[in-house]
Amino acid sequence: MRRFLLPICSWSTGAQTDQKGGEDVAEHLRAPAIIRAMCQGRPAPHRSPLSNCDGLLGVISVDGEDFFIEPAEQQLSLSKGNSIEPRVHILYPRSVLPKASGRDDSELYCASQDLPWSRAQVSGGVGEHTVTERTGGRTRRSVSRERTVETLVVADKLTVAFHGRGSVEDYLLTIMNIVARLFHDSSLGNLVHVVVTRLILLTEEQPELRLSHHADKSLESFCRWQHQAATHHRNEELRSSGLPRHDNAVLVTRHDICSYKNKPCGTLGLAPVGGMCEPERSCSINEDLGLASAFTIAHEMGHNFGMNHDGMGNKCGGEGEEPARIMAAQLTAAASPFSWSSCSRQYISRFLDSGRGDCLNDSPQTLNLVMPTELPGLRRSPDVQCRLQHGPTSRQCKFRDVCRQLWCVSRSKLCVTNSIPAAEGTACASDNGDVGWCFRGRCLPLGNRPVPVDGLWGSWGAWSKCTRTCGGGVSSSERKCDNPKPTHGGTYCLGVRGRYRSCNTEDCPAGTQDFRDKQCASFNSQPFRGKLYSWTAYTAVQGKMCSLVCLADGYNFYTERAEVVVDGTRCHDDPDSFNICVNGECKHVGCDRQLGSTLTEDKCRVCGGDGTTCETIHGEFSKSIPWGDYHKVVHIPRGAVNIEVEETVPSKNYLALRTKNGFVLNGDWTVQWPHSLTLAGTRFLYKRPVGEVEKLSARGPIDQPITVTVLLQERNKGIRYSFNVPLKEDHQASFAWFLEPWTPCSASCGKGERKRVATCRRLLHLTVALSEQCQAEKRPPNKRQVCSAQPCPAVWRPREWSKCSRSCGGGNRSRTVVCIRAPSGATAVILDNSLCHGPPPPSKEACNAQDCPPQWVALAWSRCDSMCGPGLMHRPVLCKSADLTQTLDPSKCLTTSRPTVQRHCTRKRCPHSRWLVGHWGECSAQCGLGQQVRRVWCAASDQQPSMLCPAVLRPRNAQACQGACETSPRSLSEECRDINKVAYCPLVLKFRFCSRAYFRQICCKSCQGQ
Template sequence: SPEEFLSSLDHYEIAFPIQVDQNGDFLTFDMRRQLKPRPRRSLGSLAYEPSEQQVFYKVSAHRTQFLLNLTLHSNLLAEHFTVEYWKRDGMDWQHDFHEDCHYAGHLQDQYLSSKVAISNCNGLHGVIVADEEEYFIEPLSPGANISTGGEGKGSPHVVYKRSSLQYPHMDAACGVLDEKPWKGRHWWLRTLKPSPLKPSGNHSQRGQLPLKRSVSTERYVETLVVADKMMVGYHGRRDIEQYILAIMNIVAKLFQDSSLGNIVNILVTRLILLTEDQPTLEINHHAGKSLDSFCKWQKSIVNRNGNGNAIPENGIANHDTAVLITRYDICIYKNKPCGTLGLAPVGGMCERERSCSINEDIGLATAFTIAHEIGHTFGMNHDGVGNSCGSRGQETAKLMAAHITMKTNPFVWSTCSRDYITSFLDSGMGLCLNNAPPKQDFVYPTVAPGQAYDADEQCRFQYGVKSRQCKYGEVCSELWCLSKSNRCITNSIPAAEGTICQTNTIEKGWCYKRECVPFGTRPEGVDGAWGSWSSWGECSRTCGGGVSSSVRHCDSPRPTIGGKYCLGERKRYRSCNTDDCPPGSQDFRELQCAEFDNVPFRGKYYTWKTYRGGGVKACSLNCLAEGFNFYTERAAAVVDGTPCRQDSNDICVNGECKHVGCDRVLGSDSKEDKCRVCGGDGSSCETIEGIFNQSLPEGGYEEVIQIPKGSVHIDVRELNLSINYLALRGESGEYFINGRLSIDPPRRFDIAGTTFHYRRSLEEPESLEALGPTNITLFVMVLVRTEPQGIRYKFNAPVSRDGSNQYSWHYTPWTKCSVLCAGGSQIQSVVCRKLSDGSAVSHHFCSPETKLLERQRPCNTEPCPPAWVIGNWSECSRSCNEGVRTRSVFCKRKISATEEKTLDDASCSHPQPKMLEPCNNQTCPPEWVALDWSECTPNCGPGFRHRIVLCKSGDHSATLPTSQCHEASKPPTSMRCNLRRCPPPRWVTGEWGECSAQCGLGQQRRSVQCLAHTGQPSSDCVEALQPPGMQQCETKCESGPTDNPEECKDVNKVAYCPLVLKFKFCSRTYFRQMCCKTCQGH
């Protein structure tokens, strides 16, 4: 009850807070600040105007008048973000942030020396820290029978010092983990292989789109993070949310490093903390089984109707990948502890049940494990496994290293990792990452993780609460910690960025990218820019339409020190060698399958033919073992330029089907006319169609229609279902389909230079279809078993020509020289012309056997005159207040297409272009200037430090009103600090008192107290360790002086003197007198 609570305080006061303005003038007795309805937040806007974010209160207590200056925590979390606590039967409760009633600030006149944290949801709840005192304030319950002093107005609140608490609450200590053998330990392992793609499988958002280029675009990985029951128990509910946030912040920064070669944003959309085991989720030491269970579980809790990153009606956010963090010491192959740290399916990103990972908690270094495992879901293999990274003489292994050593750099990605993720994204397998979220779903802290958690705290995360840092020299490359057995050990993982360090040249520094740099500094990053396109590569085919590629790299300059990677095209393609292959050439897919005839498959050799069936990817090389009833994928991708399908102009490029025009040019919009002449006008053929419904004799083959040589778009079909069969024969009488009274199964037939599709089913009439053109004359027949119901036919036959001398090949005029000097070239192309009027026509009209070869000759081979070669302007040295920019200017002479010579400036006749010019002469706008941070208070446990931020003129000469600076860019005025734990309470003993007996045995006492680190009494000491407060003591008895020792004797009539000595009663005066001789010397 309120009375019991107040009676437990040594001292308290009743206060009536009021809401005031910034000058301390009265506004209202209502404690709740009435804010406007909160609009939807966007990345570039504030939730409220600055004036709506501040509130002022006046509280009078303890002979002090507190004027509170408070600011709303508006950017603490996003609008739809949830932190959920789950029990066995599902979600138990979650954070609810519908009300904006959480504030932080300071006392009006004590900006640097005071701190205030207040919630005004229902009265004032919070703490005021000022003048080395901590005051708690909370509203007094309406039913409390307490005299309030008769204020009459406002709501009574109780204000008391922390020192007034007789039994201050102290959190229980966490358990201690056993030491782990880090030496030679596997850092990250995975053995799960990608599951094969089923022909009819429904892979979430993994469709194929005709991407024509390799393009660097921004990606967004919406992430679900789950912490198991052991994590919550180990870190405690008070600390786990911020701890996980700090880890995911590091993960996000790792994926934003330019060495990845792509821009990938990690966004946390949902955090689930398990306080009890889940019925359908089994987590133990066995990493493989635990991961399998987690992947299925995380899929089951997603809203099935959600799409992209939209927040569905039930409020459950979707995610692209799921991360499980556990305190189990996991092992990949058994349910016992071992050296595995993480596990994930390779290439599982965007597949709902395979985009997941399990990660063992080892402190802040868990971030490297999570980034590594997410890398696996992007298709990355370990450095050195199937690639050259990490091999002798090659670049060292980096974040995707299978083992971590002193040489491993977990802050950057290897070129192999960059190639893996680029190939994965370019292949269209990461389409679920293209949807840009409308807002940031999780606000990461701006404080470096090493500042939030010092080296000792990082050691405790890994090795238990008694661990601390040892070996201070190279903390930025390796963090050494004391183990449970008091040995100094390391897992070869560097300390977190921001951890305090020291070198011979740097007295005080902090860790950044494994280096110790001066404290508070961070080397400026350089954004990357694209270099020049390379020359076009070799054509993938010698005829029939190949592909050539050109690439450019993000190296002019390369992004460094956190600079952004380039966005845009990184590889482009063009068609080449588009002429028809010579007659009789082998099919290009058949050639590729035949190359595997000499490669053993499962220990045997086979003759491989192209598999034309369904259920396979169009651009993978699937081959059929001739004479055997099986086919297999012999290569994940066919050679660039291979047709995707028969009867199609589209070709495969980089494993994906791309659109090609009829002119065999990649991306071309050229189309065939009805005669299958590319770009033609349809005049070279005529359409022949009709219905054959003559009465025919039963029992044999009868002719339906003759299809001339060169016909295209052939379509023959029965009008109704019947028991008759369509057949196809050639000029010499041989049958290709359904001949010799034998019925073929419906399938594709390669006949007369084209492919016929023969279809027959119980539901649809029989049909024959082919694109053509045919290279022989064909006859459509029917095997008559009953009266025909009618047969429809339609095809386009070539128009007969009056001789072949109407068209011939001709050279075009020479083109202009490609350059004015230093060696160019001229080209003379070949066209087909109509002899009657000399007009150019399609190549189809000229004979390919007489086609002329294209000509090329050199021109303008003399060297170019000297000329100035000018580089690009640099960035302006200042964004305002008169900066300068520079560029390179050289006098050069081009000798040839590949040779260039640098000359003296005097060799160039024209005036030299300027190398330096002023820029950005405009006056700098006002900007925020932050002063030094205050000291951190309190000195242990969660604390804050503050600083003053002023609005200054562009030249910093004048202080301006805050309204003239942009509020959104204002630096933070407070930050968390000194998050190390306070020492536990301990037993304190006083000096021993005097012995109670002046002679012989007695007792002596001393004071024994349980004191907290503040010196206040505590009840949380371990009773079993309480020192004794009393012990026995003995005082030596001295005999008095006497002239006649014989006078000391036992009284004869007393017979119990031996018992007096036995029971130690000699110290008592009476017994010593009666038994003087017996007690003498005792």
């Protein structure tokens, strides 16, 4: 006799919201409803969980065959008052469900499996580019800091109607709880919290929010709508409610969205790439797929963080590469949706290091909003998850590997999958037939939840090779959060993870190709739109200082050939700025050409100087002279720096520049447009804004005298000027080249190199000056020589530490230590240990000394409580301290990992006692469904009463019965038809149920002639 275990279905009332102006705003959410289905005892493989909420609903697995049971949709009430009504149910095998023609179950996928989750943001065409300049690009190191995404969640009218007003809030919070867990996974490489700070449930159409199947237009409308709601507070009631602003907005819709067209298709979501913290672009739309919507929302939010799809322009997701994960372009069984790829980790780290995510640095406002704490699969059975995806008639239809893929009955009665796993906490069958639960795509023993381990930083890695040989390159060093790595939801490391330093800062030799031009020229051999071009650097694009934008030589268009330039490339083409690009961001470089240095030039352009090596010449040319000709304003000598010339008030006159060879600006009665020009060894900026004063400026020093003149078109209204000149008149005698002392040898042993670099210095104080101050033709060559020729000594070198033997409570780890000789630039050679001096580094050490959390301790099982046959065994389970010396309150231990306290047992075969039954009594109903009972007792072989019969084998003493009703001829006007809406009448025929009055009534047409 088989038993089916029925779980108890309990529920609580949902959260309250206030309806305001056509939208419901969840301001104060109470604890969400908790639905839990648990089976008592240790289920055998043939026992399956059922729901008895509003009738029996679920699956019964018997001897390898799966049977569905559910209440008949229409039945007559057979009770009065408030008594519980008996329900008629239909039981049928899964094998009767139709399958797609010519396909096996494993080949059936959802309609969206070949289409992307979302499309990446596409840049504009070649030609006229419009680039949005973003704010927040401050100088920084690569720092891992805690981030919080304050999220607005909006459910459209269709979603609210589908789930019901009383359930949709708990449903949405459960989804966002899964999203938060995904962003807490250590594979992200950053500590990101996703919190819901605002929840809007739309119950009416919004006049400025237009949602349809067209994903692009819906996204545009939603992003605009949520931005207006956040900034303008157009709804007075919302503003007065005190609800906080949000960093990111998520729309959940029941529209079957499709990118590029207003028809249903397989698109699941859409989001602007890199839009996080940009108020009009930090948003996404997501098609409601049940609890699986969490993976779509996490995927689209990843796009907001600047992530591209795995396998699109990166080395993830391709054949022989790291598998695609959350950012997979398609929903397939091969993708792993519980973790992030290394490519996604690089994208988000670059995005956050750039400063574009700085809006996430603040802590959210404290709200009375309770997020679910249980795993979502404990609260929603697989059938419920299927109904959330495929509608109210769906149910689970394939039961193997549910933790990897949830298979459901679709609206067309096919067994299909969206290639998404069942929610964590969903009941599953382990390999040995025991009931377990799903956790991160695996079926683990029920209640088994690995203990979280927080991550700690490892040691710093070696400095990388310099990115440039001259002109100022960058060397980097990184450390990883792997000592230990955070696992099972543990916290990711916070602090600096990447550091950078300047290297090879000396000027490049004269005639060296510009570094940006060199990078652009590397694309000359790569066809662009089917044609080869010669490329040169183009730096006039606003906001693209560290992107490689190149101009096609001889053509009037430019394009971005690389997302980022090589580290060490100058941010600007201004020779007076030393700032360089690192990791795609412009970083500050001091006047000493050191990354992050705070040294600045004084007014004399002396790096770190005090302004005492020059004097300031300033004045105003206000002489009243005839207009209609050029007139000298001021003569600026060689060596002058920080030159500024401007009108006192706007006029029709024009500034001009002249050298000994003639005019170079606005000469010969020809006025030029504002621009920059290279003159006298420096760059002059000429500005003439409409309605403002005319200006000339240069940082200098100039290597030849310059005369400033003015072309008078009207009376002279005044011209101011100022510049700084060295204190000594003899400029050439003030500066000289010096060979600096030898640098330290690049290697302490073996073959190394040292060098002496020529530096321009002031003779007065011997302070370092700009190279332009000295005569280039007299510069001595840099000197290099081999050094440290003595052989390298043998040294001890430890290998990597092994994994700690324990995760807490004090373990041990070991490593191999070898004796090597490592000449500079050569491969290390392993030597005999006797050649190394001194004691070797330790090969063993203690690790993970932190205290272990309390744990459950199960004591011995009791004896079986039956004298014979089947029974139960019991045992005490205690919550103990890590060292097992103290017994703690059970609340101190993790409830989900508590061992079982009872199990089934079987004693010796019972004596020949057996259950005896009497005859069935009369049916309690004269017409229709009733009940009849009989006597059941236990008797020994001598027919004497006994107590040794197994209780689990006791026959039932009551059963349903059908009282014979008087039949009357059917009215000619009454139509004989099938009234069952679920189309089970064919099953009634198949199982020969027409002989029963109830089925004959609801399946009249099908049962005719039977």
